[in-house]
Amino acid sequence: MKGQDNGKSGGGALESSRRFAFAMRALSRTxxxxxxxxxxxxxxxxxxxxxxxxxxxxxxxxxxxxxxxxxxxxxxxxxxxxxxxxxxxxxxxxxxxxxxxxxxxxxxxxxxxxxxxxxxxxxxxxxISAQKRREVQLKNLLREVSHRSRNLLAIVLSLASQTARSANSIPGFVTAFSGRLQAIARAQDLVTDRDWQGALLSDLISRQIALFHRDNALPVELKGDDLVVSPNAALYVGLAIHELASNAVRNGQLYPGDGAIHVAFSVESRSDGGRNLVVKWTERLGAGTTAHEIEPLTRKFLESVVPLAVDGMGELAVNGSRVDYALRIDGNHIT
Known part of the structure; x- marks a missing residue:
């Protein structure tokens, strides 16, 4: 039989001993x-x-x-x-x-x-300890995916509902909702790319603005402490940047011209010992251009919905040819 000494190979007991020694060496590697x-x-x-x-x-x-x-x-x-x-x-x-x-x-x-x-x-x-650890990691990952999927569905349903209430026509609803859905999808892609650990702030902003500017160089200056924000914060910060960029298109921005958009991010200390990540959007329109009034739903997103989701505050101001927005994000959302 295969693996057994049939007595025909040379060496007899010596051959069997060598086979046994090899079998023990092989066993030690398992x-x-x-x-x-x-x-x-x-x-x-x-x-x-x-x-x-x-x-x-x-x-x-x-x-x-x-x-x-x-x-x-x-x-x-x-x-x-x-x-x-x-x-x-x-x-x-x-x-x-x-x-x-x-x-x-x-x-x-x-x-x-x-x-x-x-x-x-x-x-x-x-x-089989390594196999068991992989099983536990897989179960935890599937639980996390399920949890985040439910959260994502809730966000999408809320976007659909609020966009529908503010739309004046079906084409208007489709355009506005599709844009917001793409914003969420792009933010989600970044989160997935980082194994659900969050998204890099500069990537998040660039990806959202690129939705409106296609392949041209982005007319937006990014400056500051580039940090990774939590998965949940990434979705809502992405939505805020989308709303600001969409409004900038209405003002004739995001195209070469006299105007300029600056986005700065920094970390500030709080009196309670905590910290905030501050994202500031500054939009200066060209000479002789006046900024459009912010749409009510966009203002609601920027001043209420997004700040609530990141445990922070949102301040929006439109002054003549200038649009300023500051979003404070609780430090717990910095990973």
Missing amino acids: PVSLSYQNRDLLYEWAENLPAGIELADVLGNTDADFLPRLAAERLRATKLHVIETREPQRFELPVNIGGEVRWFDIWIDPDLEPSGSAMGVYSTIID
Whole structure:
């Protein structure tokens, strides 16, 4: 049979010894442990024990002598069942070894005498701790995705409702809602690119303005402390920049001309020991141009909806040929 000495290869016992030595070396490169216990469940031999368990602590002892009580009791009960029924068993077991919880996939097989009775048990143990950690990470990620998806749906529904109430026509609603939906989508793309950790402020602003300016150089100057904002803040800051950029288009901005738009961001300290991220939009129109009045829904977004979502404040001012907006974002939204 394959893997067994058929007596025809040269060397006899020496060849078998070499094969065994190679098998043990190969075993040492795997997370697999092998052991044998007699009917009294005393260990008679063991190979490639899990890290943190010494051979001297195992040989001549039972599981209760070197493992935590609950794990040892589970192993003892299963092994006694295998000896009694002569049926192999497989199960997973968490074990605290050196202060770290490790997971093991365990096979217990009976060592049968010619008469059919079991005179001991063989154990094959595979350390699956890394696999378990990946499973936990995946479950946490799926939970996070589900949570954020529900939040995103709530935001989209709110946008649809508020845009519909302020629209004068169906085409007007479609245009306004589509633009806001694209703004949310672009912010979400940035959050996803950073593994749900947030979005870089400069990327967030540039992406939103690019919706209106296509492939041309952006006529917007960005300056300040470029930080990463939380996923939730990214969506709402993106929406605020979209509203400001959309209003700038109505004023004839975002195209080469006499006007200028500056966006500055900085961190300021608060009297309570906290801090705020301050984003300032300054829009100066060309000579002889007067800024349009801000649409009511845009003003609501900028002064109420967005500041509430980032636990901050929003101040909007239109003065002749100038539009100023300052958004203060609570420091808890800086990652």
